[in-house]
Amino acid sequence: MMKERENRFGRNGWIPLIALTSQAKKSRKLSAFLFFVQWLDVKFFVEADSKCRREGSGMKSKGSFFTMPYKRKLFVYSVILSLVPVLILGLISSSIATGSIQEEVDRNHNHILKQLEVQVDDYIRSLDRASLLLANDQYVQKSISEGASPDLLQTTLYMMDTVQKVITMTDAEFEVTLVYAQTGEMYSSRLGMVRELAPPYDGYVKQAKAFFNQTTVFTPAEGRTNPELLIARMVPLHAVQPQGYLFLHLDINRLKRFIDQFELGGERRVMIVDSLGKVVMSKEPNEIGSKLDSASPLFPFWDNPAMHGEIELAKTNYSVSSIKSSMNQWTYIAMTPTAELTRKSERIRAVTTGIMLLLALVWLVLAFVASRRLYVPIQRLIGKFSPENSGDRDDLQAIDSFMNRVMAANEKLQSRISEQEAFRKESVLMQMLRGELSDKESGAFVEELKLPLRGGWFCVCLVDIDQFASFQQKYKEKDRFLMMYALRNMIEELCQPFVSYATVTPKPGQIAAVIGLEAPNEETARAIALVCREIRERVSEHFAFTVSVAISNVREDYSGICDSYEEAIALLDYGWVTGPNKTITTDQLEPSLRQSSRVLVKWKNALVASVKQGEFGLAREQLEQMTGDLPRTLQHSEALLGLFAYLIGELDHFLQEQGYELNDMFEYDVLEQLYTFSSLEEVREWIAGTVFASVQQHVQTQSLSRQKKVVAEVLQYIREHDESDLSLQILADHVRVSPSMLSRMFKEEMGSNYMDYVIQFRMDKAKEWLVHTEMSIKEITDRLRYASVPNFTRIFKQVTGMPPGNYRKQQRGEDGVN
Template sequence: MMRPTRNLHYSKNLTFKHRLMLIVLLLSVIPVFVLGMFSSNNAASIVQQEVDRNHLMVLRQIQYQFDQFMKSMDRASFQIANNSIVEKSVEIGPINNDLGYTFGTIDVIKKARSMQEIHFDVSLVYMEEAQVYSTRYGFVDLTDFPFRDLLKSVGVRFNSMVVVPPETGQRAHELLMLRPVPAFYSDRPDGILVFHIDPSLLTGILEQVELGHNGKILITDEQGAVVFSQNAAEIGSRISATLEPYMFRGKAGVVSAESSREEAGKVSMNGEDYLSASIHSSYNNWSYIAITPYTELTKKAGEVRRFTLGLAGSLVGLAILMAFLGSNRLYSPIQRMQQKLQGEFREQLPYLRDSIFLQLIRGEMSDNKIRGKTERYGLLLKGSRFYVCLVEMDDFAQFKQKYKENDRSLMIYALRKMLEELCENDFSCVTVSPLPNQVAVLIGTKDASERADEAVRRKAMEFRSNSQNHFHLPVTVALSRACRDYTGISEAYQDASELIGYRMLLGSDELIVQDSVRMPLGTTGYSLIELKKKILSAMAKGDESEARSSLSALIEAIPQHMHNVESVLGTFAYLIGEFDQLVREWSDGGGELDTKELYKQLLAMSSLGETERWFADTVFPLVTNALQDANIPKRTKLIQQVLQYIHLHYDTDLGLQHVADTFQITPPQLSRLFREERNESFSDYVLRYRIEKAKEWLAHTEMPIREIAERLRYASVQNFTRIFKQMTNDPPGYYRKKSRLDE
């Protein structure tokens, strides 16, 4: 009674190669027409399944490459749009009394382009002045800008990038990316940043893909327009109505069960059948569609049918031999294609793994979906209770200064591997890097007792100590409370992120858990008010020493009266506002502090100690200078402006005539005033300042000596080396080695 079941189970375990051989054998002994149809249909079905899977694998890889490209451009556009020099330039216009911001903007754009691997052009639209600066067209009026009408019709969105596909509008034969400047505007943006990208850079990715069977790939936006295709003539056209079920409509950047599904099936276009597969990118709401003519896939099945008709009367032995040869012949191309795709998939697996767990901690995937994906790709995070442990660098600015970008990536990778090795013998764990200075360790355990909480806490302490011992990286570690399933991991990540914020109150290089966060013992903030008054009074008197002393007392008192980071930041923001008001009053409204930049720097502070040093070394001197400027002679103010101009333009041709023309005085006057104020000549100061810049770059960067000489406007490396040695008594190369050894 069990024999049919065993036979059925055996038949399911047959490989595709053996199944194809069996089909050919049956065709040799069963009536030709019946088994011929069965053979062709079965072969077509198997080929279709294989092609569907291959289509989806190829589409996932293409989607990943396109998404990474878009994210890279998004970051580059945000860095330009959020740059203070660019913001100031679009605010005051390109043509004004101070061209420093215009030149600075051009330099920012130049550097941003040089940091990207691909070539693209950048245009900056000054909305108020109706002017455009472009790396392609130079400075032109907005009326002469080829994309003026397109900008009006498309517009921009608050702090986001708008992508305009090729062939949108009459003259848009390229991929455009638009972003408002500033990125965070209140009423309307002062300018619009436009990236011009040659679409052939992206269509080249599609041209490298070989689907086989005369297949092709289309990429469409949510309106059904073809954004990219292997056939350039199709770009800008609309897809066939029969393919619309395979595109997705929804909000870009919002992942849902509907927007992230994958589709495969059969469609008809122009009287011909096609196999179609599609996936959707939740990042930009594009649909990636692959289609292959159905006749190409059924051609193999037709060959089997004709082969069977010719061999109907042959001997069974001969049929077995021919079946073996035929099955090898049919399967080999598919096997080679499968092996190639599997190799490419293995290369992309680490990136896919990170993508899955990033979506998990951000709450973008359901419990069942994450379990399905991790089981499918062998990325199981086992356990019934989960913790999120955040390991974050305390001084990321120093880390970036010390290591180049590639070295930083290797350091983060090595840190992740170390954390996984520390954890793997005791818990199930995976790591992911949500931020450049942060590693999240996802820990799973089946133990629901308090012992598990204590064991995880000890493991978090190991993370902190080993990071310091092996990488010399002071880190703060935050450990969340336990959650019971995958869906709770995103809440645990938010919990750990909030705990990291208490680093300013609790100090750096610490383990922060929920028990570490306690309400302050103090009951009144009167002492804080008095200390703030003392600081303001001392600065008004010009007594920085007294102000520093009161600041230290304020830093010591804050943990006793405040229990959240927002209150701490509010206290220091109040001081900055009062300093600005003091400067305005002293200068009769003619002077002010750059409070926007100061607030931005304040938000980057990670500890009370760092905040105290920043106030003492940066804010207090800035306020003191601003108050002194209110009473200093006119010629002293002029020389201070000249010094500031030198500091901003040291990498240009700084001649005495040029600077004098900039400040509308004669060269002899400037030379005399400069020597009287600085006790040194103009040229000596420029030379000394450039040498100081060279020493800084030699000590803290890997910039080649040739590039340093060029940036500092020396005619040759030999000339730079000779002057550097005269000023420092050491050649540049030896100075770099000596400074590294001292450090």
């Protein structure tokens, strides 16, 4: 009989039961219960087997559980151990889900209230900043102190203009009322001047006095047709006896938009209550302005913010949450009807019940189909994949989790390697161009990243888009990216004859191709030049722009790549002279051409600097002098137009820093217009008479900041009164600001102290007079308003390093030699 038991159940016949029911082991208690049932089965089976042996074969009760085939017992165990956890977990999950609804509502409340708090606080802060700006304004203070009589019409107009500007500049929509405490008059941005102080402003003024030098907020009064929020400040600030009061009016319906933007849905409500318990904003208009008393169900949530609970309001039960703003001590209250929560709970219970029944049916089918033969392969798999977890409760889940982890880790690792490898290659190439890596480090990175850079000699070919400013204006950023991508692929394709090459984009509009060579010779030099020419021809054929290519000399080792790159950048500067769509090498540049380029760079920098400083007259003079020298320097029209195109690009870049676009000032494309001229004189007249004039008018008419205007006016005054007293006090009086404020403005705009600038300006004038006039040092001292010649001489020597007399002799001696 013992052998029969082994044949029917196996020597470890309870193991399949553990495996089949492993999905049902959801906790340690359940695992212990399963082990206990298995132990009882083995114990009872052994006892029954012994009893059979004692009493003989006659004891065969067909209906006995112990004589039931093990397959049926396995089915019974599976049904019991699978359905019970499903039912228990279903009930627990239903209870947890129902309880979590309240937590979800509280989180939703807090999220809405936080957003509402941030937006309302920012809105109130903007109004507070506007009130501070108006209360500190000199015209408003002057109007308040002098009154609004017809004799002071100019002051009143300035004050009204200031009020309108602040209203326009502030994002918040509001109206302004000024109360003249001395005369009892009022000015309203909506009604104009009111000669008598009308209610309710008399009451507001009395309340504002109690809040000395603080912002006073008046919430709406109950029952008003058009409720509004008032923000009050005394004028001037920090005054013991204020001369007037400033009121900012905010229509409460505008504040209500912050609540309306939240799609609350259903019967949800949001309410804002101020620090005194008055309702500032509510979905119900009749509640605005009312006050929460101690009998109100909402009073505890106002008195104790951050609490949660349920109340009954207007025969409706609500779940309520509240928070308090730290800025103005306003309380934000959110309410959701509990009926909505009940409906959600019922839906969750219905869904959970359906899932439980479905799972029960599935487990019945699995218990009927499951057998030892089906589970043995799974048991073998878990032993192979994760032998240390072969006895865990969820074997199938362990296999699936293990495979998912392996696949996810593999995909993630492959994705990171692919993403980072491209960035690392780009970064390493840029470091090599900048000379940040040694030969040893460069070689290590080349081996690690498998960069296609082999050989002991390297050359850098720098491809630069001609007229890049026009390229930026013509194409959008996405189109520019695609074109640069296509251009880089084209360059890599044409560099394929070289065994060793790599490309990188050092800056917008440029692509650097690093070519590795075994040894430099004339044949490789011709091959590189041929590839660069083909690059230019392909670009001209397939794109609507041209490129210039600078080819550096070949240098040894990886450390030579940096020097080659810097040489290629320097060669590109000669593109102004050679013209666009050219291949530039050191062999092609004549000494006269290099000298011409240095002269052009000097002219270009001086002219652009004059435009940036607003000295358009000087810029026109410099343009005329430059165009006079150009025919002796450049003989090709393309080179001339290329120089002026680069100059226009510099001007456009300067305007973009100021927030403008050069093409916005004209009805045509500026660069296209440049290439329509047929003579140098036409180009000069167009730039001096049209471009400079438009830039000057546009810059002057735009609404620059007051600081920029003040500093510009100071610089203009210094240039026009260079021989007068230029003390900080005189300039401050001229621009109508305090000396300390002027000093700060000047330092922020110019980057140097005011007196240092004046000293440098006077020393520049002195150097000019010493070189080009016969004025004596005493006369120069007097004209520059210095107290004595020794004082002037000392300052001049500090700036230039030599006395004035020696400077005159040295400069005139150099002029004579030149």
